[in-house]
Amino acid sequence: MPVNPRAAHLALALRCVAEQSGAISRAGISAATGLNRSTACSLIEELMAGGLVKEVGSRRESSRAGRPGTALGLRNDGPAGLGIDVNVDYTAVCVVDLTGAVRYKHVVSEDQRGQDTHEVLDRIARLARGAQNAAEADGLALCGSAVAVPGIVDRRGATVTLAPNLGWRDLDVTEVLPADVHGERAALDNEANFAALSEQELIRSGASYLYVSGQIGVGAGIVLDGTLYRGSHGWSGEIGHLTIDRDGPECPCGRRGCLERYAGHEAILRATSISSGVGTTLGVRPTVDLIAARARAGDAQTLEALATAGRTLGFALAGCLNLLDVGTIVLGGIYRDLAPWIGPEVEREVRAQFVGARWADPEVRAAAYGAEAPALGAARSVVRDVINDPIRWLAR
């Protein structure tokens, strides 16, 4: 929360509107925040003048004094956030309005491995421009952008430190993206972190959860009490390199027996005898569709491969639960598509290995969104920043 009192009060009032959009009046905000009625009214005037809040009709609640109990809601024609996900075999872009609703999306399938980084950056810039134009044509005003990458990022320097599957090292990707209204560059984060932020309902309820993103690599976004926990350097959630077996197979990271070698996309392809060469040609999504189709058809080798991957993933996640005690595990990325087969194995391992399991079963659920999750979460993180600190937007 901002320290400046006016800024803090604006944030407090806007958060109340966001949490009960369409169902809260000025009197309700006064009651919920402890701010007196005239302060609440003046804050709402400022938020309305700034294009963040609007009146959405009258409420039936009786109002003892002052303005009638008109319901307030977030504007869906004000600021909008742009999110981009640069993945190994596709680039996705999306725009959300202040309510978090998707107003534009576009996905380009193209294998980025081995491509010239200038070409990749050009494509990102082009996609971002297209999204920005579409948003503006829709009456929205871009308030910032955020980009998700499969790798380790330096958020302070806004560079991708290492994205092994893209072949990127110390690359500045944000310079080609639209700056925000104050000229600040796009935000940058790991795809699992942004994917975790796509789970808007869990965030709104203040839940603590671990969002596991199965891609070519395996990562996790940690959300504690509704807030993404990024770690001291922004490197939290590197569960793909949790060691399952110190004598296990070599990992490209230089260690042995990492979770990715058992439960990552390539490992599942290998175990299902869909050669990883096909994975390279087809891209991740079609191979996952193929695996799911075989599993649905009852193919024994596929079912066994998914059970093994699920058990290993569940074993690692049970360890995470012993450390973090979050209430929910969200299966995202390829694990979302494979959740009917992987989910039960994860649940079984969690019940067996989580110390608290005899008193409370953590929920294991499939993610709300599939491949669009990182771009959507990135875009939502942009508008969430406006809701958490509206004075920056108001002072534009």
Next chain:
Amino acid sequence: MPVNPRAAHLALALRCVAEQSGAISRAGISAATGLNRSTACSLIEELMAGGLVKEVGSRRESSRAGRPGTALGLRNDGPAGLGIDVNVDYTAVCVVDLTGAVRYKHVVSEDQRGQDTHEVLDRIARLARGAQNAAEADGLALCGSAVAVPGIVDRRGATVTLAPNLGWRDLDVTEVLPADVHGERAALDNEANFAALSEQELIRSGASYLYVSGQIGVGAGIVLDGTLYRGSHGWSGEIGHLTIDRDGPECPCGRRGCLERYAGHEAILRATSISSGVGTTLGVRPTVDLIAARARAGDAQTLEALATAGRTLGFALAGCLNLLDVGTIVLGGIYRDLAPWIGPEVEREVRAQFVGARWADPEVRAAAYGAEAPALGAARSVVRDVINDPIRWLAR
């Protein structure tokens, strides 16, 4: 932060005083918080009238207007927190004042295993009364108490769900302790969580760290950005049951190959050929002193046992770092005493297994306090609650 604006401002002002006790004036508080000078002055008056803040002399800084730049500090003759640590072979009690300084402490060594719980509870009540009397004789006013136990607690129900080494199950320990000024019962938490809160300097700096507490069991307290993270049920930090080897030795928890079986007190005793029977007779502390003495004398078997325990502990902690990316690991409990031998092994494993290690080495350090850490952290958590929300104390 409290939602009521006055309460939030009081908390903000008091936090400023706490962070720069003895070195901040009213003008400094106004500058740091963005509150105007007269508001800052009136908040300070209220905090002074409530016995939380005092003037501690004048500062040399020039003050353009209003009151002279008198330095403000926390009172050390106001509210005090009582902390109790019920451990397997001792009970410790301590009282701290608002600055976190220890004003009273007392430790009773007695093996609690197999004892009648009424007797144990009577002893706790007696120790607490003695501490309260001593605090009051010292001019302090108890503002609450907190109790640390080696086990899984139900913080909502204020009962110890399971403390296997004490033989406790669903036991209410807080009923025998002094209530706070509003009649609220003592706080209850796992000993590792409270021990983590004894690291006052790390907390003040807003650091993120993992505090590993080696006792008969092994637990951890997770502090993120200066705040203890307890988990959805209060069960975070159960690292003693992270699985090192699924085919490893049986653990009393019913699983196999848990960290405690390799790096816990009993495991180290066994590997050093100090029989665990001696551990039961002598208590934990003397056996640890014996191990440290042998290690200092260069005993090969002891050095090898400590290196093995340190490697296994470091392996588990590197996994925790991959998940949490905290900047510091604090070695507490028996690991503090054994840090000269265990610490380097932990550092080596972290460098080998932590994904971020090539860009940033997490710090591995010995805890600031030994056996007194849980009681001290419990007591400090009580006064910290007053600093974080002073209006509850002021409204007493």
